[in-house]
Amino acid sequence: MIHNFLTQLLAGLWNKFKQGSPVHAPSISKNDIVIFVVGPTGSGKSWFIKEATRAESVKSSRGYHPSSVKVQAIRCGLTDEAKADPQKGGVESIVFVDTPSFLTASDDIDAQKEITTWIDQMGHKPRYLGIIYMHRIETDPAIERIGDHLQELATIPRFGDNYQPLRLHVVVSYDRTSGSISYSRIKKHEDGLRTQMLSLPKSRWQPSMHQDHFQGEPEVAWKAVEELIKSDRTERGSL
Numbered sequence: 001m002i003h004n005f006l007t008q009l010l011a012g013l014w015n016k017f018k019q020g021s022p023v024h025a026p027s028i029s030k031n032d033i034v035i036f037v038v039g040p041t042g043s044g045k046s047w048f049i050k051e052a053t054r055a056e057s058v059k060s061s062r063g064y065h066p067s068s069v070k071v072q073a074i075r076c077g078l079t080d081e082a083k084a085d086p087q088k089g090g091v092e093s094i095v096f097v098d099t100p101s102f103l104t105a106s107d108d109i110d111a112q113k114e115i116t117t118w119i120d121q122m123g124h125k126p127r128y129l130g131i132i133y134m135h136r137i138e139t140d141p142a143i144e145r146i147g148d149h150l151q152e153l154a155t156i157p158r159f160g161d162n163y164q165p166l167r168l169h170v171v172v173s174y175d176r177t178s179g180s181i182s183y184s185r186i187k188k189h190e191d192g193l194r195t196q197m198l199s200l201p202k203s204r205w206q207p208s209m210h211q212d213h214f215q216g217e218p219e220v221a222w223k224a225v226e227e228l229i230k231s232d233r234t235e236r237g238s239l
């Protein structure tokens, strides 16, 4: 059961992994944890991965132009200390997958196709697969369409066939340097987001929402990954 194999590793996840570097889908191994980071343009996907992995190749945009048109994956291996831990549950690394945005202004980026191709090329079924959905709280980018976009993701065959119901953890990003936003607006956006998540079909999705806003702290990013995995209620046995 997922709960058991990662219990020890999951305590204080964020200082158990080294700086990340790019990895291609065929190199995914059965001892990897793979986390897809999805969401609209400007929601903070690249920012989240950049801070969590400290990988130099990840560039966040500080704007709304879709800078990621291809899938880019970053692998963080376990530190030597964590590697020596007998409780590491067979896990060797965590791979963050930066996906092209949904809801982009430009229609010539086919996010679903890019993600599908990447998944089809995965060398192995990873040990664990989950999704982080980023949402930028200062703005309200058509959250009523989240369901449609996630639906597209859920129908990607290798996702749909092997991992349903899909584990989805919502992380709200907040860039304070871009100007302040009132408490009531934050609440309103969070409530709207929660309503959308709760209306997702339960047969396909197992959603949850991260309590803290991501404001660039690696600890919060890793905590979100911990929560994603820890609160999985599915028995995925031999994944």
Ligand SMILES: Nc1nc2c(ncn2[C@@H]2O[C@H](COP(=O)(O)OP(=O)(O)O)[C@@H](O)[C@H]2O)c(=O)[nH]1
Binding pocket: 039, 040, 041, 042, 043, 044, 045, 046, 047, 048, 059, 060, 061, 062, 063, 064, 065, 066, 067, 068, 101, 134, 173, 175, 176, 177, 178, 216
């Ligand atoms: N404070 C701060 N904010 C950032 C940084 N990088 C990105 N952001 C914020 O996050 C937003 C989204 O950036 P990005 O991660 O590229 O979006 P993506 O399209 O989802 O990958 C930007 O508009 C900024 O508000 C950063 O290094 N520092």
Ligand SMILES: [Mg+2]
Binding pocket: 045, 046, 047, 059, 060, 061, 067, 068, 098
């Ligand atoms: Mg990006």
